[in-house]
Amino acid sequence: MSNFAIVPGLAYGSQLALGALGVTLVYGVLRFSNFAHGEIMSFGAMVTILVTWALQARGINLGPLPTALLALPVGIAITIGLCLVTDRLVYRYYRQTKTQPVTYLIVSVGVMFFLGGLIRFIIGPNDQVFNDGTRFIMKASAFKEMTGLNQGLAIKASQSITVVTAVIIVCVLFWFLNKTRAGKSMRAYSDNEDLALLSGINPERVVMITWIITGALACIAGTLYGLDKSYKPFTFLQLLLPIFASAIVGGIGNPFGAIAGGFVIAFSELFVTFAYKKVLAYLLPIGFAPDGLVQLLSTDYKFSVSFMILVIVLLIKPTGLFSGRAL
Amino acid sequence: MSFLIGKEMSAGYGGTDILHSCTIGVEHGEIAVVVGPNGAGKSTAMKAVFGMLPLREGSVLMSDRDITHLKPQDRVRNGMGFVPQNNNVFTSLTVQENLEMGAFIRRDDFSDTLTQVFDLFPVLKEKRSQAAGELSGGQRQQVAVGRALMTQPQVLMLDEPTAGVSPIVMDELFDRIIEIARSGIAILMVEQNAKQALSIADKGYVLVQGSNRYTDTGSALLANPNVRKAFLGG
Numbered sequence: 001m002s003n004f005a006i007v008p009g010l011a012y013g014s015q016l017a018l019g020a021l022g023v024t025l026v027y028g029v030l031r032f033s034n035f036a037h038g039e040i041m042s043f044g045a046m047v048t049i050l051v052t053w054a055l056q057a058r059g060i061n062l063g064p065l066p067t068a069l070l071a072l073p074v075g076i077a078i079t080i081g082l083c084l085v086t087d088r089l090v091y092r093y094y095r096q097t098k099t100q101p102v103t104y105l106i107v108s109v110g111v112m113f114f115l116g117g118l119i120r121f122i123i124g125p126n127d128q129v130f131n132d133g134t135r136f137i138m139k140a141s142a143f144k145e146m147t148g149l150n151q152g153l154a155i156k157a158s159q160s161i162t163v164v165t166a167v168i169i170v171c172v173l174f175w176f177l178n179k180t181r182a183g184k185s186m187r188a189y190s191d192n193e194d195l196a197l198l199s200g201i202n203p204e205r206v207v208m209i210t211w212i213i214t215g216a217l218a219c220i221a222g223t224l225y226g227l228d229k230s231y232k233p234f235t236f237l238q239l240l241l242p243i244f245a246s247a248i249v250g251g252i253g254n255p256f257g258a259i260a261g262g263f264v265i266a267f268s269e270l271f272v273t274f275a276y277k278k279v280l281a282y283l284l285p286i287g288f289a290p291d292g293l294v295q296l297l298s299t300d301y302k303f304s305v306s307f308m309i310l311v312i313v314l315l316i317k318p319t320g321l322f323s324g325r326a327l
Numbered sequence: 328m329s330f331l332i333g334k335e336m337s338a339g340y341g342g343t344d345i346l347h348s349c350t351i352g353v354e355h356g357e358i359a360v361v362v363g364p365n366g367a368g369k370s371t372a373m374k375a376v377f378g379m380l381p382l383r384e385g386s387v388l389m390s391d392r393d394i395t396h397l398k399p400q401d402r403v404r405n406g407m408g409f410v411p412q413n414n415n416v417f418t419s420l421t422v423q424e425n426l427e428m429g430a431f432i433r434r435d436d437f438s439d440t441l442t443q444v445f446d447l448f449p450v451l452k453e454k455r456s457q458a459a460g461e462l463s464g465g466q467r468q469q470v471a472v473g474r475a476l477m478t479q480p481q482v483l484m485l486d487e488p489t490a491g492v493s494p495i496v497m498d499e500l501f502d503r504i505i506e507i508a509r510s511g512i513a514i515l516m517v518e519q520n521a522k523q524a525l526s527i528a529d530k531g532y533v534l535v536q537g538s539n540r541y542t543d544t545g546s547a548l549l550a551n552p553n554v555r556k557a558f559l560g561g
Contacts, residue, residue, distance in 0.1 A: 181427075181431075184420070184424055184427065184428065185428065185431065187417075187419065187420060187424075188417050188420060188424075188428045191417040191418060191419045191420060192414055192416075192417050192418070194411075194414065195411070195414060195415065195416070195417060196417075196428070197399075197400060198399060198400065198403065198409065198411075199403075199428050199429060199431045199432070199474075200400050200403055200404065200431050200432035201428070201431055
């Protein structure tokens, strides 16, 4: 069970958490739902892939770790640039004319389509695998030898990198938001915009810092997802739903909630579509082993799980697990 | 000549004017109170002096300097402190963080000012790590006033500081305000609790329908039979 549910759940949860953090930050500070976030993640991953290929062509690699990690800083820088440029060209106009949040949402959908097209234009719509370096930190057979258990536990390198990176990023982000003057000013601006302006907090600076953090988070999340599974431009459109579900379930506007929500959604998706056949075969006496895969829902319905959880949370506790802004 | 004065201000929120040639001002270390019936334009006059409302006519002078064109944030930088009536604290931040945000425009070490604020409001020191939104109404007001004091302003403007606060806490709040005034800061205050406010005021402005009706010292206004009958309940 750990093989196909817990370990991937941790990795997938970390990826969703990083994505949801970006969404929740933009919602809390800039006060709109950024539907283009999936495509920003895709863009970040794409740039990292291109740089990775350039590095690989020159024979540079990072030994057992994927070369993509070397390319990541460049990817982050360029993604941040993209976010700042988008803000300057698109969102700033709406800030100055003080438009409704719904307008921003539609505008972000426009940005989403534009970015999506641009990405497919640059890298093509096909699958790209760019993970090199060791594939498995722990192979199933090695685990069986080590512990003498019948079942193997396999941990892919990409999964552990995802979790480790996510933990580091989250710690840095929390330190920034809670201990630095700039971070506190962002929280203050998100809490009470008028009072923040009165206190002399510069709104343009807060917006800029928000986009920088969001761009970095999106690039890292997209790259880690691509490393773990594979990079296909179309997947990021579908990923929007679990990411937004994570942010909302955890309490939108609350960074802590985004992380919790990410894991709730990830584990729910995996456990609901998990094939419990083997587990049941193990637990039940012989002869009672089920015939079918014994999934609560077939794998095709994976995305509907996050949708269902979202609907349930909105009906029962709309502010989310950690009481973000009510929607 | 007053330290801070809004002279003959005429302003409104849209088409019609709410203020008609209204004048309110305050000296260093003085407490000036603006009272009047509901809808008299007290809060509007305050907002006009602070710059949150553009003036159609009139001007705002601080130390004889014309600051009518300055934005509110710039007026804060020039020594004005403002405590709004509502939404005057950051509810999700702790008390200490609220005070730190109050001092945001200061680049120097403000720990002395922080100590002063904690001396003035001891309960804030106790609850410094608690989220401001969890505090009681009176304590929240103390956070709001403390936040405005962090910039070491020369004039502190308060919009109905005792709104929604129990009588005992109101007395305490007024005591603190007197202490603040004694340290040299000018206090300009809008108040609904006219009687109590006028009893601590050096100067009182009674506004009716956006213009000055009576202007005198606090005690004189309290003794004035017309003022008593109209606003203080006899």
